[in-house]
Amino acid sequence: MRETINVPQAEIERQREFMRLVEKLPERPHSYHIVSMGCQMNERDSETVAGMLEAMGMARQPVREAADLILYNTCCVRENAENKALGNVIWLKELKKDRPELMICVGGCMTQEKGMAAMMKQRYPFIDLVYGTHNLYKLPEYIYRVITEKHPVVEVMDIDGEVVEGLPERRKKHFSAFVNIMYGCDNFCTYCIVPYVRGRERSREPEAILAECVRLQDEGAQEIMLLGQNVNSYRGGGAAFAELLYRVDRLGIPRIRFMTSHPKDLSDELIHAYGELKHLMPQLHLPVQAGSDEILRRMNRRYTREHYLELVRRLRGVCPDIGLTSDIIVGFPGETQAQFEETMSLVREVRYDAAYTFIYSPRTGTPAAKMPDDTPYEVKSERIQRLIELQQAISLEVLEKQVGTRQRVLVEAASTRDAGSVGGKTPRGHMVNFPGGPELIGTFADVEIVSAGRNTLRGRRIIQDG
Numbered sequence: 001m002r003e004t005i006n007v008p009q010a011e012i013e014r015q016r017e018f019m020r021l022v023e024k025l026p027e028r029p030h031s032y033h034i035v036s037m038g039c040q041m042n043e044r045d046s047e048t049v050a051g052m053l054e055a056m057g058m059a060r061q062p063v064r065e066a067a068d069l070i071l072y073n074t075c076c077v078r079e080n081a082e083n084k085a086l087g088n089v090i091w092l093k094e095l096k097k098d099r100p101e102l103m104i105c106v107g108g109c110m111t112q113e114k115g116m117a118a119m120m121k122q123r124y125p126f127i128d129l130v131y132g133t134h135n136l137y138k139l140p141e142y143i144y145r146v147i148t149e150k151h152p153v154v155e156v157m158d159i160d161g162e163v164v165e166g167l168p169e170r171r172k173k174h175f176s177a178f179v180n181i182m183y184g185c186d187n188f189c190t191y192c193i194v195p196y197v198r199g200r201e202r203s204r205e206p207e208a209i210l211a212e213c214v215r216l217q218d219e220g221a222q223e224i225m226l227l228g229q230n231v232n233s234y235r236g237g238g239a240a241f242a243e244l245l246y247r248v249d250r251l252g253i254p255r256i257r258f259m260t261s262h263p264k265d266l267s268d269e270l271i272h273a274y275g276e277l278k279h280l281m282p283q284l285h286l287p288v289q290a291g292s293d294e295i296l297r298r299m300n301r302r303y304t305r306e307h308y309l310e311l312v313r314r315l316r317g318v319c320p321d322i323g324l325t326s327d328i329i330v331g332f333p334g335e336t337q338a339q340f341e342e343t344m345s346l347v348r349e350v351r352y353d354a355a356y357t358f359i360y361s362p363r364t365g366t367p368a369a370k371m372p373d374d375t376p377y378e379v380k381s382e383r384i385q386r387l388i389e390l391q392q393a394i395s396l397e398v399l400e401k402q403v404g405t406r407q408r409v410l411v412e413a414a415s416t417r418d419a420g421s422v423g424g425k426t427p428r429g430h431m432v433n434f435p436g437g438p439e440l441i442g443t444f445a446d447v448e449i450v451s452a453g454r455n456t457l458r459g460r461r462i463i464q465d466g
């Protein structure tokens, strides 16, 4: 991992000055709507973008079509995410015909892809601003230029390695917060575009992370999710991830979670932390991607099936009730039927609480996109169907085991399906719906689990006498 360089505070001050300048412009947008696609890292970036837009005097507009500024924070991890983003942006052209003053901004991983910004500039001249992942902090300056110079701005920086501190933010939830601990990735798994669009690994200083956690705690956070593409290789100020975790645990925030963890970097100290830390929730997202050593080798994952299974045994040795989840790719180039069956047998052995399964999606510029792939799409579809059915059966069995138990639930939202109910997560990360009103959102409730569905639990709130 390279040395971390913070963007100078003088530059952040300069951007704050642009925020003030935009706020004073008579013809500026007064409302904004952000469409955030992809992972939690993007969601967290969107919170920073929202903070900057509000500092420029804009108010959040929940209805996209009614906003003066629409910003797409895009994802490019899979081809369909990219197609969806482009489809949405093209649709905005129609909206802009009726409302020429509408400002359209596009940023995130997709715009950072090689050649993408130039293509967008040429094909979609109605987009007012295109920026990348490394220059998000310059958004105020770019918006100022779009308004005052009256022409589109397309700026994507190739350099990376910087960490930005001290930008405004608008958190989505006060009780449960994302905290970035590092950015980028050095692993270059052969199917993955992230290292090319998010840059190389760089970690925030532990003091900056702890200060952010304390601030969030003061503002009422009950849960912190530490974020990074591979938190296990965190090295801020010389501290390893487990060390950081112990320090965050000592703050006393009731719940700590983190993601994502690369199995090759899962340390002994981190495994022990599951047996020792009071606030670390018994849940781990540990993407395996495939169950065949040959496929893992060609994915450049740098662990074997046996190593992965050993990690699972050791985790369950220190924390028997830990809930494991995974990402799994089906139909990697050249995957044989026998290799796919190895993935199936690994899933049977690990018994994940849940798994996010995907058919391999080639990404231009990655080594896997050049590998021969002669498996017909129908075969890949059949495989993923079998995998989904297997995982659904396991998930149901895992959830059924929770019936009759008593769980402490951090209530997150009103249930969308069930009027008069709210939903929240157990320590292990299972979603529970139970009768209750919106006043419970952001608080803990003791719940008895009464039934299990395929993805969620149903419960009954236990109200203590006296």
Ligand code: SF4
Pocket: 185, 186, 187, 188, 189, 192, 193, 194, 195, 229, 230, 262
């Ligand atoms: S660890 Fe691999 S899959 Fe994860 S972000 Fe890095 S390159 Fe992509």
